[in-house]
Protein backbone atom coordinates (compact mmCIF):
# COMPACT_ATOMS: atom_id res chain seq x y z
CA UNK A 1 0.00 0.00 0.00
CA UNK A 2 1.42 3.38 -0.97
CA UNK A 3 1.15 6.51 1.12
CA UNK A 4 -0.34 9.61 -0.51
CA UNK A 5 2.11 12.24 -1.78
CA UNK A 6 2.67 15.14 0.64
CA UNK A 7 0.75 17.51 -1.65
CA UNK A 8 -2.23 15.15 -1.80
CA UNK A 9 -2.20 14.88 1.96
CA UNK A 10 -2.81 18.67 2.08
CA UNK A 11 -5.34 18.96 -0.74
CA UNK A 12 -7.90 16.22 -1.40
CA UNK A 13 -8.68 15.44 -5.05
CA UNK A 14 -12.23 16.79 -4.69
CA UNK A 15 -11.12 20.17 -3.33
CA UNK A 16 -10.72 23.28 -5.52
CA UNK A 17 -7.38 23.54 -7.33
CA UNK A 18 -4.51 25.67 -6.02
CA UNK A 19 -4.91 28.16 -8.85
CA UNK A 20 -7.30 29.31 -11.54
CA UNK A 21 -6.34 30.69 -14.94
CA UNK A 22 -8.91 33.03 -16.48
CA UNK A 23 -8.78 34.00 -20.17
CA UNK A 24 -5.32 32.50 -20.89
CA UNK A 25 -5.45 33.57 -24.54
CA UNK A 26 -6.47 37.16 -23.72
CA UNK A 27 -5.13 39.64 -26.26
CA UNK A 28 -3.95 42.34 -23.84
CA UNK A 29 -0.27 42.91 -23.15
CA UNK A 30 -1.23 42.89 -19.44
CA UNK A 31 -1.02 39.67 -17.44
CA UNK A 32 -2.84 39.93 -14.12
CA UNK A 33 -1.83 38.08 -10.96
CA UNK A 34 -3.92 37.77 -7.81
CA UNK A 35 -1.77 36.16 -5.11
CA UNK A 36 -4.21 36.67 -2.25
CA UNK A 37 -7.50 35.94 -4.01
CA UNK A 38 -8.98 33.40 -1.61
CA UNK A 39 -9.44 32.75 2.08
CA UNK A 40 -10.10 29.04 1.60
CA UNK A 41 -8.27 26.55 3.83
CA UNK A 42 -7.89 22.87 2.86
CA UNK A 43 -10.01 20.44 4.90
CA UNK A 44 -6.85 18.73 6.11
CA UNK A 45 -5.90 21.91 8.02
CA UNK A 46 -9.17 22.65 9.83
CA UNK A 47 -9.32 26.43 9.77
CA UNK A 48 -5.64 26.51 10.79
CA UNK A 49 -7.01 26.35 14.34
CA UNK A 50 -8.28 29.94 14.06
CA UNK A 51 -11.68 31.48 14.61
CA UNK A 52 -13.61 31.58 11.35
CA UNK A 53 -13.93 35.36 11.66
CA UNK A 54 -10.18 35.85 11.50
CA UNK A 55 -9.96 34.10 8.14
CA UNK A 56 -12.60 36.44 6.72
CA UNK A 57 -10.61 39.53 7.64
CA UNK A 58 -7.70 41.07 5.77
CA UNK A 59 -5.21 38.69 7.35
CA UNK A 60 -6.82 35.74 5.53
CA UNK A 61 -6.96 37.28 2.05
CA UNK A 62 -7.05 40.53 0.09
CA UNK A 63 -10.69 41.55 0.39
CA UNK A 64 -12.15 42.48 -3.00
CA UNK A 65 -8.95 41.74 -4.95
CA UNK A 66 -10.30 38.67 -6.78
CA UNK A 67 -13.45 40.48 -7.90
CA UNK A 68 -11.43 43.45 -9.07
CA UNK A 69 -9.00 41.18 -10.94
CA UNK A 70 -11.77 39.27 -12.72
CA UNK A 71 -13.46 42.48 -13.82
CA UNK A 72 -10.19 44.02 -15.02
CA UNK A 73 -9.38 40.82 -16.89
CA UNK A 74 -12.70 41.13 -18.73
CA UNK A 75 -12.31 44.84 -19.49
CA UNK A 76 -8.75 44.50 -20.83
CA UNK A 77 -9.16 41.03 -22.34
CA UNK A 78 -6.19 40.06 -20.17
CA UNK A 79 -5.11 36.67 -18.82
CA UNK A 80 -5.43 36.35 -15.05
CA UNK A 81 -4.01 33.81 -12.60
CA UNK A 82 -5.60 33.59 -9.14
CA UNK A 83 -4.39 31.61 -6.16
CA UNK A 84 -6.89 29.16 -4.71
CA UNK A 85 -6.10 29.17 -0.98
CA UNK A 86 -5.54 31.59 1.87
CA UNK A 87 -2.22 33.38 2.24
CA UNK A 88 -2.16 31.98 5.78
CA UNK A 89 -1.88 28.40 4.43
CA UNK A 90 1.22 29.50 2.50
CA UNK A 91 1.74 33.00 1.12
CA UNK A 92 2.15 32.92 -2.66
CA UNK A 93 3.87 36.32 -2.56
CA UNK A 94 6.65 35.34 -0.17
CA UNK A 95 9.83 33.38 -0.85
CA UNK A 96 9.63 29.89 0.65
CA UNK A 97 11.21 29.81 4.07
CA UNK A 98 10.73 33.51 4.77
CA UNK A 99 9.27 34.29 8.23
CA UNK A 100 5.95 35.37 6.68
CA UNK A 101 5.64 32.45 4.24
CA UNK A 102 3.65 30.38 6.75
CA UNK A 103 3.24 32.85 9.61
CA UNK A 104 2.73 31.60 13.15
CA UNK A 105 1.22 34.98 13.98
CA UNK A 106 -0.41 37.55 11.69
CA UNK A 107 -1.40 41.07 12.74
CA UNK A 108 -1.12 39.97 16.36
CA UNK A 109 -3.39 36.92 15.88
CA UNK A 110 -1.77 33.55 16.64
CA UNK A 111 -2.23 30.83 14.01
CA UNK A 112 -1.99 27.53 15.89
CA UNK A 113 -2.19 25.45 12.71
CA UNK A 114 0.99 27.06 11.41
CA UNK A 115 3.30 25.74 14.09
CA UNK A 116 4.68 23.04 11.78
CA UNK A 117 7.93 21.34 10.78
CA UNK A 118 9.90 21.66 7.54
CA UNK A 119 8.32 18.58 5.94
CA UNK A 120 4.83 19.97 6.47
CA UNK A 121 5.92 23.34 5.07
CA UNK A 122 7.27 21.59 1.98
CA UNK A 123 4.01 19.69 1.55
CA UNK A 124 2.08 22.96 1.61
CA UNK A 125 4.46 24.45 -0.96
CA UNK A 126 3.93 21.42 -3.23
CA UNK A 127 0.16 21.63 -2.79
CA UNK A 128 -0.51 25.37 -2.99
CA UNK A 129 2.56 27.50 -3.83
CA UNK A 130 4.25 25.70 -6.73
CA UNK A 131 1.13 24.85 -8.75
CA UNK A 132 0.14 28.55 -8.75
CA UNK A 133 3.61 29.73 -9.77
CA UNK A 134 4.08 26.97 -12.33
CA UNK A 135 0.83 28.08 -13.96
CA UNK A 136 2.17 31.65 -14.18
CA UNK A 137 5.50 30.44 -15.56
CA UNK A 138 3.75 28.33 -18.21
CA UNK A 139 1.57 31.27 -19.24
CA UNK A 140 4.56 33.62 -19.50
CA UNK A 141 6.69 31.02 -21.35
CA UNK A 142 3.93 30.57 -23.90
CA UNK A 143 3.69 34.33 -24.49
CA UNK A 144 7.49 34.64 -24.76
CA UNK A 145 7.53 31.88 -27.39
CA UNK A 146 5.08 33.77 -29.57
CA UNK A 147 6.86 37.10 -28.89
CA UNK A 148 3.83 38.63 -27.23
CA UNK A 149 4.51 41.92 -25.41
CA UNK A 150 3.83 41.37 -21.71
CA UNK A 151 3.60 43.48 -18.58
CA UNK A 152 2.70 42.10 -15.16
CA UNK A 153 0.10 43.70 -12.91
CA UNK A 154 -0.06 42.12 -9.47
CA UNK A 155 -3.36 43.09 -7.82
CA UNK A 156 -3.75 43.41 -4.06
CA UNK A 157 -5.83 45.22 -1.46
CA UNK A 158 -4.84 46.64 1.91
CA UNK A 159 -6.68 47.33 5.13
CA UNK A 160 -7.59 50.99 5.81
CA UNK A 161 -6.10 50.94 9.29
CA UNK A 162 -3.52 49.08 11.26
CA UNK A 163 -3.10 49.53 15.03
CA UNK A 164 -1.79 53.06 15.51
CA UNK A 165 -1.85 53.84 11.79
CA UNK A 166 -4.61 55.26 9.61
CA UNK A 167 -3.85 55.02 5.93
CA UNK A 168 -4.75 58.02 3.79
CA UNK A 169 -3.95 56.43 0.42
CA UNK A 170 -6.83 55.23 -1.75
CA UNK A 171 -4.35 53.14 -3.67
CA UNK A 172 -0.64 52.42 -3.70
CA UNK A 173 1.80 51.77 -6.51
CA UNK A 174 4.56 49.44 -5.37
CA UNK A 175 7.72 48.41 -7.19
CA UNK A 176 11.24 47.13 -6.69
CA UNK A 177 14.11 47.57 -9.13
CA UNK A 178 11.96 48.05 -12.24
CA UNK A 179 10.01 51.32 -12.00
CA UNK A 180 8.94 51.60 -15.68
CA UNK A 181 5.31 50.60 -15.26
CA UNK A 182 4.98 52.07 -11.76
CA UNK A 183 6.10 55.50 -12.99
CA UNK A 184 3.43 55.50 -15.70
CA UNK A 185 0.69 54.44 -13.27
CA UNK A 186 1.78 57.05 -10.72
CA UNK A 187 1.79 59.82 -13.28
CA UNK A 188 -1.68 58.88 -14.57
CA UNK A 189 -3.28 58.38 -11.15
CA UNK A 190 -1.88 61.59 -9.74
CA UNK A 191 -3.70 63.52 -12.43
CA UNK A 192 -7.01 62.40 -10.89
CA UNK A 193 -8.33 65.04 -8.48
CA UNK A 194 -9.01 63.82 -4.96
CA UNK A 195 -7.12 60.56 -5.36
CA UNK A 196 -4.39 59.98 -2.78
CA UNK A 197 -1.83 57.53 -4.19
CA UNK A 198 1.08 56.00 -2.28
CA UNK A 199 4.45 55.81 -4.02
CA UNK A 200 6.01 52.64 -2.59
CA UNK A 201 4.06 53.07 0.64
CA UNK A 202 2.66 51.67 2.90
CA UNK A 203 4.70 48.79 1.45
CA UNK A 204 7.37 48.31 -1.16
CA UNK A 205 8.62 45.38 -3.15
CA UNK A 206 11.74 43.49 -2.04
CA UNK A 207 13.35 40.20 -3.01
CA UNK A 208 13.03 38.96 0.58
CA UNK A 209 9.42 40.06 1.14
CA UNK A 210 7.83 39.42 -2.27
CA UNK A 211 7.82 36.71 -4.91
CA UNK A 212 5.70 37.52 -7.98
CA UNK A 213 7.28 40.84 -8.98
CA UNK A 214 10.94 39.85 -8.39
CA UNK A 215 10.60 36.42 -10.00
CA UNK A 216 7.99 36.65 -12.77
CA UNK A 217 8.51 40.34 -13.56
CA UNK A 218 12.04 41.52 -12.85
CA UNK A 219 13.48 38.03 -13.27
CA UNK A 220 12.22 37.95 -16.86
CA UNK A 221 12.89 41.61 -17.62
CA UNK A 222 9.15 42.30 -17.96
CA UNK A 223 7.67 45.65 -16.90
CA UNK A 224 5.82 44.96 -13.65
CA UNK A 225 3.96 46.71 -10.88
CA UNK A 226 2.13 45.76 -7.70
CA UNK A 227 -1.15 47.67 -7.36
CA UNK A 228 -2.73 47.93 -3.92
CA UNK A 229 -6.28 49.25 -3.54
CA UNK A 230 -7.60 50.21 -0.11
CA UNK A 231 -10.21 47.64 0.86
CA UNK A 232 -13.02 50.04 1.67
CA UNK A 233 -12.99 50.98 -2.02
CA UNK A 234 -13.76 47.38 -3.00
CA UNK A 235 -16.58 46.45 -0.64
CA UNK A 236 -19.45 47.13 -3.06
CA UNK A 237 -20.12 46.13 -6.68
CA UNK A 238 -20.00 49.82 -7.58
CA UNK A 239 -16.64 50.25 -5.90
CA UNK A 240 -15.14 47.25 -7.69
CA UNK A 241 -16.53 48.43 -11.02
CA UNK A 242 -15.20 51.97 -10.56
CA UNK A 243 -11.69 50.73 -9.75
CA UNK A 244 -11.72 48.22 -12.61
CA UNK A 245 -12.80 50.92 -15.06
CA UNK A 246 -10.19 53.35 -13.76
CA UNK A 247 -7.33 50.84 -13.93
CA UNK A 248 -8.39 49.62 -17.39
CA UNK A 249 -8.52 53.18 -18.73
CA UNK A 250 -5.09 53.98 -17.29
CA UNK A 251 -3.55 50.80 -18.66
CA UNK A 252 -4.93 51.44 -22.14
CA UNK A 253 -3.53 54.97 -21.95
CA UNK A 254 -0.01 53.99 -20.85
CA UNK A 255 0.31 50.81 -22.90
CA UNK A 256 1.57 52.68 -25.96
CA UNK A 257 4.36 54.29 -23.90
CA UNK A 258 5.28 50.94 -22.45
CA UNK A 259 5.45 49.07 -25.76
CA UNK A 260 6.00 51.68 -28.46
CA UNK A 261 5.14 50.37 -31.90
CA UNK A 262 3.69 47.10 -30.57
CA UNK A 263 0.05 47.90 -31.42
CA UNK A 264 -2.81 46.97 -29.10
CA UNK A 265 -3.00 43.30 -30.12
Ligand SMILES: [Zn+2]
Nearest residue numbers: 036062156157
Ligand atom coordinates in the same frame (compact mmCIF):
# COMPACT_ATOMS: atom_id res chain seq x y z
ZN1 LIG B 1 -1.97 41.05 -1.05
